[in-house]
């Protein structure tokens with residue numbers, strides 16, 4: 001299914017396979033706005049209806065990236081990275097089993113943060129629609 005995108009600068013429309021993705025206007029080279037209308041639906045509209053819809057597209061804003069979701073994602077990756085580094089540093093001091101255990105738990109902690117970040121970002125996507 002193709003989704004309709006709108007350029008506020010040249011008032012043109014374009015479509016692509018994904019909703020809520022980055023699409024550049026072929027003429028103005030600026031980011032186009034996701035209208036959440038399918039291209040098929042757009043084709044069934046009359047010329048007047050299209051003009052009316054284009055006016056309503058003028059008020060669309062770009063989707064907001066949730067700062068908390070972004071931060072949690074970064075912290076999750078840092079957590080995993082530090083766990084890997086830490087467990088390798090431990091190798092010279094302690095038994096391999098302890099090092100492996102700290103690696104596993106470190107990665108699990110980081111993955112939990114990444115999972116929570118994903119939930120926050122998905123909720124923001126729902127709010128953006």
Ligand SMILES: [Zn+2]
Nearest residue numbers: 007010025028
């Ligand atoms: Zn344009």
